Amino acid sequence: SQQGEEDPQALSIQEGENATMNCSYKTSINNLQWYRQNSGRGLVHLILIRSNEREKHSGRLRVTLDTSKKSSSLLITASRAADTASYFCATDPVTGANSKLTFGKGITLSVRP
């Protein structure tokens, strides 16, 4: 089963608005990562937040992590049409040396010009 579950499944906003996407997970993690995928292409790493961090920024991206609630949010400010893509959260679980990065099902973001 998927470790990360994103919410909502789809989001449509107007250019210039902010987009907020959420991710919940089930087990303890070392870090949580967000990726973007443009249609039919490979995923691109956006940001990594470690379990001992609460907030991280990268350009127009802001990620928060609440380990007590096992949840994370990705905020994209001042969205652009080029932000239209699918967004995935991925968790690195604390389950041993052979654990694997586990991806959620993704959120489809549409930014209308």
Next chain:
Amino acid sequence: KAGVTQTPRYLIKTRGQQVTLSCSPISGHRSVSWYQQTPGQGLQFLFEYFSETQRNKGNFPGRFSGRQFSNSRSEMNVSTLELGDSALYLCASSSHRGHEQYFGPGTRLTVT
């Protein structure tokens, strides 16, 4: 640094055939992971290799196999293809377990 490359980019095969996909990781990366992506199932983990050893395996039948060479390049093989194997196959490399993964553009496999 050159990115992750995957070959071929597109492939059309017939049921019952077999296929081999190739992935060249970023120079210096020793971990290579493979994923299958379909509209219905999303992104599903196939396997991970590190220094020529399979470190992790997803829940796929034995028809799916892989290997990694001493130069970290990896191949995955699917034998006796089924219609349901049609998907985008993604390869990702990483310098260490749990670190950010760098994805290739994928191989689009269509089974007819």
